[in-house]
Amino acid sequence: MNKYTMTKIVATLGPASNTKEMIRDLYKAGVTMFRINSSHETPEVHQKTLDLIRTVEKEEKTLIPILLDLQGPKIRIGNLDSPIEIKKGDVLKFRHQEKLTDGILPVDYAGIAKDVKVGEKILVDDGKIQFTVTSVDGDTISAEALTDGLLKQRKGINIPGSTGSIEVLTDRDKVFIEFAVKNKIDYIGLSFVRTAGDVSQLRDILKSKNSNIRIISKIEKPQAVDNIDEIIELSDGIMVARGDLGIEISSEKVPIVQKTIIKKANLKSKVVIVATQMLESMIENPIPTRAEASDVANAILDGTDAIMLSGETAAGKYPIEAVKMMQLIAENAENSLFLRHDTFPRRMIDQNNTQAMAIGMALSDMIKKVPGIKAIVAITGSGFTPTFLSESKPSVPILACCPDISICRAIFLYRGVFPINFKFERKIDRSSLDKMDSFLIKKLNFEAGDTVIITGSVPNVQIGGTNFIKIHEIHNS
Numbered sequence: 001m002n003k004y005t006m007t008k009i010v011a012t013l014g015p016a017s018n019t020k021e022m023i024r025d026l027y028k029a030g031v032t033m034f035r036i037n038s039s040h041e042t043p044e045v046h047q048k049t050l051d052l053i054r055t056v057e058k059e060e061k062t063l064i065p066i067l068l069d070l071q072g073p074k075i076r077i078g079n080l081d082s083p084i085e086i087k088k089g090d091v092l093k094f095r096h097q098e099k100l101t102d103g104i105l106p107v108d109y110a111g112i113a114k115d116v117k118v119g120e121k122i123l124v125d126d127g128k129i130q131f132t133v134t135s136v137d138g139d140t141i142s143a144e145a146l147t148d149g150l151l152k153q154r155k156g157i158n159i160p161g162s163t164g165s166i167e168v169l170t171d172r173d174k175v176f177i178e179f180a181v182k183n184k185i186d187y188i189g190l191s192f193v194r195t196a197g198d199v200s201q202l203r204d205i206l207k208s209k210n211s212n213i214r215i216i217s218k219i220e221k222p223q224a225v226d227n228i229d230e231i232i233e234l235s236d237g238i239m240v241a242r243g244d245l246g247i248e249i250s251s252e253k254v255p256i257v258q259k260t261i262i263k264k265a266n267l268k269s270k271v272v273i274v275a276t277q278m279l280e281s282m283i284e285n286p287i288p289t290r291a292e293a294s295d296v297a298n299a300i301l302d303g304t305d306a307i308m309l310s311g312e313t314a315a316g317k318y319p320i321e322a323v324k325m326m327q328l329i330a331e332n333a334e335n336s337l338f339l340r341h342d343t344f345p346r347r348m349i350d351q352n353n354t355q356a357m358a359i360g361m362a363l364s365d366m367i368k369k370v371p372g373i374k375a376i377v378a379i380t381g382s383g384f385t386p387t388f389l390s391e392s393k394p395s396v397p398i399l400a401c402c403p404d405i406s407i408c409r410a411i412f413l414y415r416g417v418f419p420i421n422f423k424f425e426r427k428i429d430r431s432s433l434d435k436m437d438s439f440l441i442k443k444l445n446f447e448a449g450d451t452v453i454i455t456g457s458v459p460n461v462q463i464g465g466t467n468f469i470k471i472h473e474i475h476n477s
Contacts (some may be wrong), residue, residue, distance in 0.1 A: 011319070019052070022320075033065040072170065086148060114157055125152070157330065158248060193218060264302050279292050286321055300334065308325065367453070374451060375398070377454045380401065
């Protein structure tokens with residue numbers, strides 16, 4: 001049987017990796033899902049990348065889900081002819097405009113002068129360069145530099161504490177939503193979510209276009225942390241986006257917020273990704289720091305479904321090595337005694353005292369007590385059974401047999417779930433079991449005599465309808 005890494009890896013594509021050869025190599029190195037960042041380039045450029053992913057998917061006879069990340073209301077420095085050296089104590093001016101004019105720095109957000117107050121900080125490039133606002137005169141802001149640094153064009157701006165008057169979906173985002181719907185993208189990443197209403201706004205747009213694209217809410221603002229329960233409820237998944245989050249709430253608070261969000265998402269059976277600076281040093285170096293390796297491992301031990309690479313694969317010198325390192329760290333964490341397998345969170349049991357919960361608990365108990373269980377075979381139409389079972393952190397892979405390829409791609413992101421686009425019969429008898437055995441042996445390298453647990457919903461496939469469980473020994477037909 002093939003080796004399975006339970007934790008999923010998301011890789012961002014960019015100049016260092018957006019060729020067919022690199023996409024294939026990254027997939028073979030361990031990437032589960034590719035991320036397309038709409039903050040850069042045009043829809044036409046991203047269409048070419050998307051087509052390459054789908055070509056590799058077809059040629060490799062596999063499933064490769066895609067996440068399209070919306071830029072959202074990210075405030076950025078405008079266009080500069082060249083980087084500008086900043087010295088501590090310098091007083092600079094900022095204004096909404098496209099390029100440097102009359103010595104005033106360009107900002108791409110029209111409302112910035114309304115959103116800042118004297119004494120507030122402006123942080124540029126993930127806080128590498130910091131300013132304090134000294135005055136606001138009409139549409140022009142004056143600010144004193146608190147640090148030295150090299151200011152480059154298109155770098156992000158954060159104003160910690162500001163609620164901002166900007167809408168969660170920009171005109172650029174709406175163009176890329178159309179792009180996502182047209183291309184049947186699997187997930188949309190909604191940036192700078194503040195309330196559940198922001199999620200509803202995107203959901204309504206997708207519904208109006210008859211699209212079932214799943215929404216991953218990116219937690220980057222303090223308001224999102226405050227409203228996390230409602231946001232989780234309305235989202236299909238959550239991303240702990242620690243770059244902007246660390247600037248907005250301060251770095252020392254991020255670890256506990258990360259753990260809290262992962263736990264809450266697990267309890268609601270919502271997929272969760274931890275992102276930003278996971279192996280940041282591998283943008284320039286072939287090995288990570290020890291602190292980075294620990295960070296990745298701890299995210300897995302916290303219970304995340306997926307871990308994400310950003311600049312490491314988009315623009316780094318060692319994209320393949322970064323993926324391989326992330327996979328090695330994941331395997332070590334998964335095989336450690338610190339990850340609690342085959343056990344549902346206590347609060348999930350208390351809150352979901354249903355038929356499915358009873359079957360899930362029985363299944364977890366079987367894995368512990370019946371020797372030699374090689375896998376869970378989950379027959380599903382909606383994806384409910386495998387994603388629900390994923391929250392018990394099973395010690396064996398969940399092979400999710402589903403006839404809908406879009407659902408297969410979407411549920412692939414859950415920890416331990418490995419979808420198979422397979423049209424199963426909605427019955428369990430000798431004939432259907434023989435067909436399943438033949439498939440497992442010929443396609444997935446199982447052997448006669450291997451034991452699996454079969455579960456799902458038959459004869460009627462419905463959401464939350466998990467209604468049977470069977471210990472099954474594979475036979476040659």
